[in-house]
Amino acid sequence: MERPLSGDHELVLGGYGQVAKALRDGIHPDGKYKRPxxxxxxxxxxxxxSRPAGAAAAGGAKRGAVCKVYVKNQKKPIEAHVVLCTLPLGVLQHGDVAFEPKLPPFKQSAIDNLGMGTENRVAMLFDPADVFWPEDAHFLRPVRGRYTFANLHALGLTGVLxxxxxAKHIEEVEAMTDVEAFEDVMSTLRSMFRERVVQPREYKVTRWSQDPFSRGSYSYVPVGAFKVRIPYTGPHTNAFAW
Ligand SMILES: Cc1cc2nc3c(=O)[nH]c(=O)nc-3n(C[C@H](O)[C@H](O)[C@H](O)COP(=O)(O)OP(=O)(O)OC[C@H]3O[C@@H](n4cnc5c(N)ncnc54)[C@H](O)[C@@H]3O)c2cc1C
Known part of the structure; x- marks a missing residue:
């Protein structure tokens, strides 16, 4: 049974990247300059x-020992006393980042036994004068077809549908070219709004499972997964909501 989360639909206009940039530049949301x-x-x-010897053991590493973080195209690693790993589960599962020494078996098996699913979008930007769908509805849900439509125009992204x-069409649509996926979406829109449908100014098709910095969209606890504690951040650490 589906249990919808409470609350309104909200959108962070401009994206969450603004948070990292504001921290870097020391700009507080109230506009006043703070210490970066x-x-x-x-x-x-x-x-x-790479963690110093003993870091994973109960007593921890020796005082003063450092972790080393190796970065692509950079010879010298970054050294730190503490490394907080917030890599997405999909990236950890794919082994894109090596750990030295290897992660302990309880942690690796937790990573291996969780699931990483994919959600995808075809986002379209229309001329604001061309908006042909109901402007205030948050969602348009055709009974048939591969898509539900989120009306981001109503949430502040003017002209964006x-x-x-x-879910059951994710793999099918990921296998399409961008043009095929876009044409497929347009044909669903034409079945809903007939000749009122116009061409968007531009569109973007996502393929989160193929993005090397994400390798999926949502983590989940599959049926039969081991019940272990995972000391990492991310939605897969919240057993109640995810
Ligand atoms: C289409 C879509 C819709 C979603 N809708 C919702 C929603 O409505 N509500 C909701 O709560 N959640 C939603 N989610 C899920 C939500 O985006 C994620 O759960 C959330 O972003 C996870 O946060 P995180 O900090 O754990 O990981 P991320 O936000 O994925 O951050 C991980 C960071 O690690 C970086 N990274 C990866 N590999 C490396 C590397 N090798 N070196 C350095 N950096 C690296 C990535 O670039 C990224 O910046 C959605 C996800 C998708 C894809």
Whole structure:
């Protein structure tokens, strides 16, 4: 049975990347200048995390020992006393980042036994004067077809209509080319709004399972997964909501 989460639909206009940038630049949301964080490095692709001997054991590593974070195209690793790993579950499962020494078996089996699912979107930007769908409805749900439509226009992204690929069609649509997926969405829209449908200015098709920095969209606890504690951040750590 589906249990919907309470609350309104909200959208972070401009995306969450603004949070990292604001921390780096020290800009407080109220617009006043605050002290920037000392060292925020964006665009650094981590390839390996090496922990000092004993770090995973109960007593911890020796005082003063450092972790080393290796970054792509950078010879010298970044050294730190503490590394907090917030890599997505899909990236951990795919083994894109090596751990030295290897993660302990209880942690690796937790990573292996959780599930990473995919959601995809075909986002379209229309000329604001061309909006042909009901402007205030948050969702348009055709009975048939591969898509539900989220009306981001109503949430502040003027002219944006976003097709959400329905769960059982994810793989099918991921296998389409961008043009095929877009044409498929347009044909669903034409079945709903007939000749009122116009061409968007531009569109974007996502393929989250193929994104090397995500490798999926949503983590989940599959039936039969081991019941273990996972000391990592992310939605897969919230057994109640996810
Ligand atoms: C289409 C879609 C719709 C969603 N809708 C919702 C929703 O409505 N509500 C909701 O609660 N959740 C939603 N989610 C899920 C939500 O986005 C994720 O659960 C959330 O972003 C997870 O946060 P996180 O910090 O754990 O990981 P992420 O936000 O994935 O952050 C991980 C970061 O690690 C970086 N990274 C990856 N590999 C490396 C590397 N090798 N080196 C350095 N950095 C690396 C990535 O670039 C990324 O910045 C949605 C996801 C998708 C894809």
């Amino acid at each position: 964080l000392r060292d925020v490095r964006l665009g650094h692709v981590v390839t390996k995390i 976003c097709a959400w690929v329905r």
